[in-house]
Amino acid sequence: MTEPRTIEALNAAYGDLAFSEYRGQTRVVVPSASIHDVLATLKQQLGFDYLVDVTCVDYLQYRDAKDRFGLVYLLARVETNERITVRTFVNDPEPTVPSVVDLWAGANWLEREVWDLFGIRFEGHPDLRRIVLPEAFEAHPLRKDYPLQGRGERHNFPVLTRGEG
């Protein structure tokens, strides 16, 4: 549950943001240009000190979707047990958002995971490498245009035979 104080403070700072609520969870959609400022405000002025998760949704061929990728930041305020979901949309080509590692150090690996699986570039990230897949992997397999079966860059490995031991 997000306190009204937080919503009012965000609206006062950034104009009327698109808030919505579902089952007691408050979501806000932010333009990607101001995502870093909004998150910085939430952290530094409104006390959301805990970044629960950074993740992403690919809306390719999703009905009524206007944008390709929806980035999701889940924040929590430990002091009051407040939670808020901040979303922003980015598009092809070169989907890019500013990194929030300077705000929460824990965003480092979370953003690397989103980069690894969705190919969203985080500008200002200190170490944007793949975290789950091998370095040699070339694609971003959680994108919806990646085939479900039959690929995987598995042909790069040597084949061991008998007698090579």
Added chain:
Amino acid sequence: MAIVELPDNVQVTKLDELVGWCRSYSLWPMPFATACCGIELMSTGASRTDISRFGAEVFRFSPRQSDLLIVAGRVVMKMLPVVQRIWQQMLEPKWCISMGACCSTGGVFDTYSVVQGLDRFVPVDIYVPGCPPRPEQLIQSILDLQAKIQQENKMFGQDCDAPSRQRPKRALIEKIY
């Protein structure tokens, strides 16, 4: 030429066969357990289905001390170089059991990350079906492997790279579509 009468407690055999007999009952498995098959592998070594009845109880966690690689569970492509390295560190003569559907074929994990059959990259002697296989099935595979080892009958492992031991490889390059 005098015919020597052998006593009852003496048997005559070929040295190669004797070596094969010894090898087949002193398998030292190297467990490579990555998934639920590993649980069955552990229970195979436990008291109820006691793998040591078949001379394969000395589980070693160092590839340099073992001669049977049991890959139990799916192998993802990040893990594959590790399996290959372990296989290369093992000393000849060595054998490999691919345990379970995932290790043998990829199983239900036909995805971007899972290797579709270990035998595409590492030579495999015995495949164990099942998801996961029961300990009895793994023991049966060890019995089959023992029969296979006894048929090899080469003391110095000259047949390690013989064409008969090379398994025809499936298509290596994945179909890309």
